[in-house]
Amino acid sequence: MREFKFRVWNHITKEMETGKSVLMDFYQFVSSYDHTLMQYTGLLDRNGKEIYEGDIVSRYRGEKIKADIYQVKWVMYSNNDECPVSGFLIFGAEYSEVIGNIWETPELLK
Numbered sequence: 001m002r003e004f005k006f007r008v009w010n011h012i013t014k015e016m017e018t019g020k021s022v023l024m025d026f027y028q029f030v031s032s033y034d035h036t037l038m039q040y041t042g043l044l045d046r047n048g049k050e051i052y053e054g055d056i057v058s059r060y061r062g063e064k065i066k067a068d069i070y071q072v073k074w075v076m077y078s079n080n081d082e083c084p085v086s087g088f089l090i091f092g093a094e095y096s097e098v099i100g101n102i103w104e105t106p107e108l109l110k
Contacts, residue, residue: 005040043093
């Protein structure tokens with residue numbers, strides 16, 4: 001079973017909040033414009049680091065060749081008029097490396 005974890009970006013202090021306080025204040029964060037809640041994908045990057053929604057990852061081809069950089073997002077999509085599917089947009093976590101996130105290092109996506 002997948003582990004459910006969250007982290008929160010505090011727009012006032014400009015800090016990422018993690019740990020037990022995030023879980024205890026979960027409902028406060030969801031209803032607050034001062035915070036953005038991000039869910040753990042249940043996946044680890046190639047270095048064993050947890051991948052969260054909002055992370056910026058670099059995907060590698062082989063050991064050292066960077067193929068692309070993208071943001072991890074929750075998406076809904078459907079293929080050929082079938083039932084909609086939802087999940088985290090991430091390509092080959094085992095070949096990816098977390099290099100930042102959209103709040104602390106947005107310039108990585110430019």
